[in-house]
Amino acid sequence: MVAEGSNAMLNVEKPEDLDQEALARFALDMFHRLIVHYTLWFTEVEHQFGVPKALEIMKVAKKNSYNIQMNRFAKVLGFEMKDGIPKPLLDMPRESLINLVNNIGVNWLANDGVWFQAVENTRDMYDAKRCNDSCWTRFAPFEAWSIKQFLGLPEQAGIEGLKKALRFRMYARINVQSIVDEGPNRIVFQMNDCRVQSARKRQGLEDYPCKSAGLVEYRHFGETIDSRIRCECVGCPPDQHPAEWFCAWRFTIPESL
Numbered sequence: 001m002v003a004e005g006s007n008a009m010l011n012v013e014k015p016e017d018l019d020q021e022a023l024a025r026f027a028l029d030m031f032h033r034l035i036v037h038y039t040l041w042f043t044e045v046e047h048q049f050g051v052p053k054a055l056e057i058m059k060v061a062k063k064n065s066y067n068i069q070m071n072r073f074a075k076v077l078g079f080e081m082k083d084g085i086p087k088p089l090l091d092m093p094r095e096s097l098i099n100l101v102n103n104i105g106v107n108w109l110a111n112d113g114v115w116f117q118a119v120e121n122t123r124d125m126y127d128a129k130r131c132n133d134s135c136w137t138r139f140a141p142f143e144a145w146s147i148k149q150f151l152g153l154p155e156q157a158g159i160e161g162l163k164k165a166l167r168f169r170m171y172a173r174i175n176v177q178s179i180v181d182e183g184p185n186r187i188v189f190q191m192n193d194c195r196v197q198s199a200r201k202r203q204g205l206e207d208y209p210c211k212s213a214g215l216v217e218y219r220h221f222g223e224t225i226d227s228r229i230r231c232e233c234v235g236c237p238p239d240q241h242p243a244e245w246f247c248a249w250r251f252t253i254p255e256s257l
Helices: 007-011 020-049 050-075 087-091 095-120 125-151 156-168 195-202 211-225
Strands: 176-183 186-193 230-235 247-252
Touching: 007 186, 020 050, 020 176, 020 195, 050 125, 050 176, 125 211, 156 186, 156 195, 211 230, 211 247
Parallel strands: none
Antiparallel strands: 176 186, 186 247, 230 247
C-alpha cells in the first residue's frame, strides 16, 4: 500500500503505478478538485458579472455539467440512468432515500463547521466569524435560487412561496423550525431547535453569537425568493431568547410595494 502523502509517493511516476488503495484515494482527490474547480468558476463569474447574472449562467452550466458527468459515471460504474436520475436512487426504499436526504443535510452542516474551525484554528475566531458571515452573503441567495428552480416558483413568489422554500432548505433537514402567520403578507420564522446551539447547550457553553450571519442570511434568502420581501430580526444570539426558539425572523411584504 502507498499511503497518501507518504515518502513512497516520491517513487511513483504516474497514477497507473499506484496500488489499488492509493489509486482509489487518487480518484477521490480528483473528485475534490472537480468540486473546487466548479465552485471557483462560479465565484469568478459572480465577481465579473454579479450574483443575479452568475446564477443565470449557472443554470445553463449546471444542466450541461450534470448531464455530461452523470452519463459518464453511469457508464463507468455500471448503473442505469432514468429520466436524468441514477436508477439506484429511484430503486431505494423511500425511508432510505429520506434518510439519505437527511444525512446530506447533516454533512452540509458538518462541512460548514469544519471550515469554520479550520479558519479559527489557523487564524482566530474573529477571522472565522468574518469568513462565515461573508459566506452566507453568497450561499443564502444561491440556496434560495436553487430551491426556486427546483420547485418552479415564480419570480415574485410572495410570502407563500417563501414559506414553502424555507421547508426545503438544508437547515430544514437537521433543525426543528416553525412558521407563525401574522397576516397575508407577514410571517415569523422560528428556529425552535438548532443542532449547533443545542450541542453547545449540552456542553454547558453559551449560545454562539450568530446574529451577524443571520442578518445577511435571512435577508438575502427572502429577497431572492421575492425582491419585495423585507426581513427583520425578532431575536438571535447574542440576544436573549425564550426557551421555545433560538432565533426568530419576521418576513413582510410592505403594503406599499
